[in-house]
Amino acid sequence: MTEAAEAPTRRERMAQRKRAVILAAALDLFSRYGVEGTTLEAVAQQADVSKSNLIYYFPGKEALYAAVLADVLEGWLVPLDELRPEADPATAIRAYIATKMAFSRDNPAASRLFCLEVMQGAPVLTGRLRSVLRPTVEAKAAVIRHWIEAGLIAPIDPHQLIFSLWATTQHFADFATQIRALRDRDLRDPAFYEESVAHVTELFLQRLRPAGASRSSR
């Protein structure tokens, strides 16, 4: 017989790969047209499966959306790892901005879908925002507070700092269309990418420089 008890890895790997293809298609379309603006037919077509087959893998549109969002949030959290208490603050902030800007460049659809979900009241994600994002943010706020108390950076509201970092870096993904309309450029242009990273970095390092330090950031 073809199916034994041991390890159907071959078939399972195929299934996992198919799931990934479907999730990628769904992310792309959801982020561009919204969840309600996207039909399962379109997702199926872009993922190169039949609509019924799509529904076999994800039992309904809501389930598909939830699965996509779970993936998105996971990747969205990664950059925060850069803010470690033992690191040099300036280096850590630089690394954080670089990582987040790279995320905006490489995963604009993920950034947009996250923005969409939050803007609409985070119907699916509210729970996780409170249960996983909130504790993470509190931990990072503590790191920032520690840096302030050690005199390594100027006094600042840690939460406000985090919000501003998010805002400035994600803007390049979420408002890419507007930036293109105004400047005909986006982060995929290496020169514009470098210029943008440098700008955001400078903005925050100037603000965080402790009282006694000299002006230039490099």
Added chain:
Amino acid sequence: MTEAAEAPTRRERMAQRKRAVILAAALDLFSRYGVEGTTLEAVAQQADVSKSNLIYYFPGKEALYAAVLADVLEGWLVPLDELRPEADPATAIRAYIATKMAFSRDNPAASRLFCLEVMQGAPVLTGRLRSVLRPTVEAKAAVIRHWIEAGLIAPIDPHQLIFSLWATTQHFADFATQIRALRDRDLRDPAFYEESVAHVTELFLQRLRPAGASRSSR
């Protein structure tokens, strides 16, 4: 006969008022559920008119959406007026941030709908972004360049500065749900509003302080 050639102002004023009520309802619902996620029935109900009557005023959903967006963009442009060449840069930046933050507080739905439209590729607004927003931004970039050349502020990329200002101020409207999930506060809380304005202002004034100036911003 009841209809004469002179001035049916009474009836016209009623009609204008009704249009405004419909537009307000549409803005609220579109911004919360997306355009595709909003039914004309729901708009009609919230505006307290019948669905057929709604369609009488706006011939189709697309037309309604376009009308709402036109209103939104108009209000969205106003704060930029604060950046006048003859003004003191620090005062002008302060005023700009204050105006934009007040807009985020008082018109969060407008901010979100604008964000939604842009994120989805600005299908309706691209033309206007290029034809009206772009020239306005160029004019304001020239003002900033003028300030730099006069030695009134530190050197900075004018467009990047504008993008960062937009990003940080609009974040409070577009990501209000996230901020509430993390901090249980929003801009309608006066203390949080003041704290947020102060934070954003400080962030930019530190960056823009010319080389010779002292550190404190007030």
Added chain:
DNA sequence: GTCTATATCCCGATAGAC
């Protein structure tokens, strides 16, 4: 200008053969 009734279409989901 405002209403009721309805035409028309499309989408999500199911049933069931293979």
Added chain:
DNA sequence: GTCTATCGGGATATAGAC
């Protein structure tokens, strides 16, 4: 696991009376 066929619901938009 994958397919075809189809049901059932719901939303936009129109027709036409008042």
